[in-house]
Amino acid sequence: MTMPASRTSTTHGGGSSVRLATSPSGSAAAAPDRHQPGSSFLYSRHGLRWRVWDFAVAVLAFWVAFLLSPHTERMPALWYMLTVGSLYGFMLSTAARITGVPLPEHGVSTYELLVTCLVAVGASYFIFSAAVGLTLVRTYGRYIVGVTTGLSVLGVAVPRYLLGKLMVAQPLGVVLYGVGGRGQTCLQSLGGSRLFRVIGFLDASGELRGATLAGVPVLGRVSEWPPERLRGLGVDLVVLCDEPAAVQDHAELLAGLRVGGVELLTMGAFLEQYFRMVEVDADSLPWLASQPLVLHSATDLVAKRLLDLVVASGALLLTLPFWPVIALLIKLDSPGPVFLRQTRVCRHGRLFTLYKFRSMRADAEKHGAQWASVNDPRVTRLGRFLRLTRLDELPQLWNVLGGEMSIVGPRPERPEFVDRLGPRIPFYDQRHLLPPGLTGWAQMRYRYGASEEDARRKLAYDLYYVRNVSLVLDLEILLRTVPLLMRGSR
Secondary structure (H helix, E strand, O other): OOOOEEEEEEEEEEEEEEEEOOOOOEOOOOOOOOOOOOOOHHHOOOOHHHHHHHHHHHHHHHHHHHHHHOOOOOOOOOOHHHHHHHHHHHHHHHHHHOOOOOOHHHOHHHHHHHHHHHHHHHHHHHHHHHHHHHHHOOOHHHHHHHHHHHHHHHHHHHHHHHHHOOOOOOOOEEEEEOHHHHHHHHHHHOOOOOOHHHHHHHEOOOOOOOOOOOOOEEEHHHHHHHHHHHOOOOOOOOEEEHHHHHHHHHHHHHHHHOOOOOOOEHHHHHHHHHHHOOOOOOHHHHOOOOOOOOOOOOOHHHHHHHHHHHHHHHHHHHHHHHHHHHHHHHHOOOOOOOOOEEEEEEEHHHHHEEEEEOOOOOOOOOOOOOOOOOOOEEEEEEEHHHHHHHHHHHHHHHHHHOOOOOOEHHHHHHHHHHHHHOOOOOOHHHHHOOEEEEEEEEHHHHHOOOOOOHHHHHHHHHHHHHOOOOOHHHHHHHHHHHHHHHHOOO
16 A cells, blocks of 8 residues: 655665655654454465365265266165265365365466366376275266266365455455565565555564555554554454564564464465465575475485386386477477487586487577577577477486486576576575476476576575475476466476
8 A cells, every 4th residue: 555755765674775755744654544354264274174175075076966867766875975975075185185276365377276176176086986996896977977076176166266256355464574674575475466465564663653665554563553453454464574683572562463363474484374485585594494304214205206207107108109200300490419418406416417309509508508588589490389398308207217307396407507596596505405306396386487586586486395395295296287288388
């Protein structure tokens, strides 16, 4: 919300410039007092309510299919419907979690929501029907299959879609504690989301009360805003964006907000919970280090390696017949080798040779390593198609089989860019804790990187993957790659 101002002055907080605005009379601008009801009840922090909902949808869809089927002369026994229906409910609830069916607060596109729901329902019903066929030696007709899966897709997708629209209409009221650099960074992250409404800042010192920062008013000190007053302003959540020392000075007052019904999260917890990213900031080290790397045991690493071998071997068997065709088209399209060999950085900073189908002119890097860009003139005519469909990356399956890469992980970067970005971007080397991947969380959440700023933004998602890496997350990313390939997104 923008407040009227006739003159501005500049101060500094947390090392960053802050623009202050005052009213035409010279007095500090007043804090907003319009009440807007909070909407925190719409949000499901851990997704538990949606797992229960998906279970119920599956059971109901299974029952309705039998009730409506013209081929059902008599309903099966109650124990059968409860047991088998619950099995399908468990399958769908689990598949929705693994395939990454988004929560409404994630604000994804309708396309991604629909495709992930289709994948979840298709996978769950396939496994369910196989289990029923093997244990009960029973199969279901096309009518029951069609009604069950159709109602399941509608039951999983439609409520999420409608609730997402409702969340946009009733955004979560947020107050940021801290007007320095971290507060501004958090404000920028919130600026791109329609699910949040930034109501104001709380200032530890109170010196900036009444000023505005990027059009958002500074409300004053936390001691001046008890929970009931914040709730009256429509505040659902306070995000701690200030220095640890400033937070510690008012720890008891801030903790009291939760008792009064106002949620309280650190900036790291807020960005990870709602945006599934970790902010790239030197002050983020305590949050980044607050959770050990999940894949630390030999069992976890072996399981991830087995997933790599199974997926890479299967993909090679399916795609190898097309390799000679791709190679021939590359030779006909432009002079030069079929395969591109590049040195990349893998786990623990080691170097390896990455293989790709050549998609650029043979002399594309005669002046040294360069960022790839949208509509890059160095890309050949066939190369545009190969890059759009990711067919150029098929030879990397050999890197996966060789153990230099994984199916899922941070994108392998060139050493020239690593040497340039490492000293400039905090925690950049953390992405080398895991093997690089053919696909990854950053590729799912951010566009193809073509600059240092893009690298910084993608690192926030790579750090999220490093903190939360698991086989379930790997499967989610792998399955969410499918809609990107179908859409031709890179």
